Amino acid sequence: MRIGELAKATGTKAETIRYYEREGILPAADRRDSNYRDYSDNHLAALTFVRRARQLGFSMAQVRELLALSNHEDNPCQDVDRLVQLQLTEVERKIADLNALRDELGQMLRSCQADKIGECQIIGSLGRQSVM
Amino acid sequence: MRIGELAKATGTKAETIRYYEREGILPAADRRDSNYRDYSDNHLAALTFVRRARQLGFSMAQVRELLALSNHEDNPCQDVDRLVQLQLTEVERKIADLNALRDELGQMLRSCQADKIGECQIIGSLGRQSVM
DNA sequence: CTTGACCTTGTAGTTGCTACAAGGTGCATA
DNA sequence: TATGCACCTTGTAGCAACTACAAGGTCAAG
Numbered sequence: 001m002r003i004g005e006l007a008k009a010t011g012t013k014a015e016t017i018r019y020y021e022r023e024g025i026l027p028a029a030d031r032r033d034s035n036y037r038d039y040s041d042n043h044l045a046a047l048t049f050v051r052r053a054r055q056l057g058f059s060m061a062q063v064r065e066l067l068a069l070s071n072h073e074d075n076p077c078q079d080v081d082r083l084v085q086l087q088l089t090e091v092e093r094k095i096a097d098l099n100a101l102r103d104e105l106g107q108m109l110r111s112c113q114a115d116k117i118g119e120c121q122i123i124g125s126l127g128r129q130s131v132m
Numbered sequence: 133m134r135i136g137e138l139a140k141a142t143g144t145k146a147e148t149i150r151y152y153e154r155e156g157i158l159p160a161a162d163r164r165d166s167n168y169r170d171y172s173d174n175h176l177a178a179l180t181f182v183r184r185a186r187q188l189g190f191s192m193a194q195v196r197e198l199l200a201l202s203n204h205e206d207n208p209c210q211d212v213d214r215l216v217q218l219q220l221t222e223v224e225r226k227i228a229d230l231n232a233l234r235d236e237l238g239q240m241l242r243s244c245q246a247d248k249i250g251e252c253q254i255i256g257s258l259g260r261q262s263v264m
Numbered sequence: 265c266t267t268g269a270c271c272t273t274g275t276a277g278t279t280g281c282t283a284c285a286a287g288g289t290g291c292a293t294a
Numbered sequence: 295t296a297t298g299c300a301c302c303t304t305g306t307a308g309c310a311a312c313t314a315c316a317a318g319g320t321c322a323a324g
Contacts, residue, residue: 088237105220
């Protein structure tokens with residue numbers, strides 16, 4: 001299949017696929033006489049894997065690790081578990097941060113009853129003091 | 133105060149302060165004979181404002197808006213409220229996304245009882261099929 | 265007078281794409 | 295046969311918001 005078909009099949013832009021190839025995240029495709037890239041089902045599977053991992057928030061570096069691990073059938077699962085656990089922890093940290101943020105923003109909205117900036121609690125709470 | 137002091141006072145790197153000046157987020161500092169930047173309390177207030185807004189997740193463009201709004205005491209508060217509300221909505225969307233992510237990652241961890249990659253449910257669920 | 269901490273400018277790197285530009289290929293239609 | 299259009303190629307530059315140098319100037323202490 002050509003790059004456009006692979007792109008459609010995986011919901012990835014062709015440019016992104018070429019980028020992955022440059023970065024060594026995906027193996028290079030075969031080339032036709034026209035020099036067009038020609039992809040196999042293996043490529044489809046690999047790209048699906050990569051996209052899924054990226055959607056789950058793994059960095060490119062982590063995706064590389066996952067790919068490397070997945071290529072050795074007899075590697076211990078532990079290494080994969082560790083990466084997933086790491087990512088889970090990271091996601092939980094972000095959720096906590098965002099919850100705190102949400103509370104602060106909500107608080108700000110509730111606190112401001114003024115209608116002119118001059119008395120605005122929001123601006124005030126951001127630390128203003130004749131800015132500029 | 134010199135840039136290093138301002139940096140320490142606000143928990144910002146000196147390089148970031150210079151970056152803000154280049155970007156027009158902060159007004160340029162006065163210069164001493166030595167050509168060192170010389171900051172006033174107004175700068176301290178302005179930078180505090182900017183950092184606080186950034187910590188709350190506002191983009192540079194939004195910070196610019198907030199700064200512009202804060203400079204007109206008789207502007208209606210509504211415009212500020214709108215920005216804060218927008219950011220709150222965005223944060224809530226991110227939280228929802230991350231919650232979904234967390235659930236998926238947790239599910240993956242629980243699902244894998246194997247100890248070899250060959251039978252690993254995690255790798256399997258990422259869409260592997262002889263990758264590479 | 266030298267050491268070391270601080271400052272200056274300018275430029276390039278980070279992450280993960282995305283968006284051109286300038287040109288080649290392949291196929292259907294006039 | 296021509297030609298139009300969608301698709302492909304490479305290479306380069308841009309995005310956000312910093313961060314990290316490099317090469318050199320300034321200043322106070324010992």
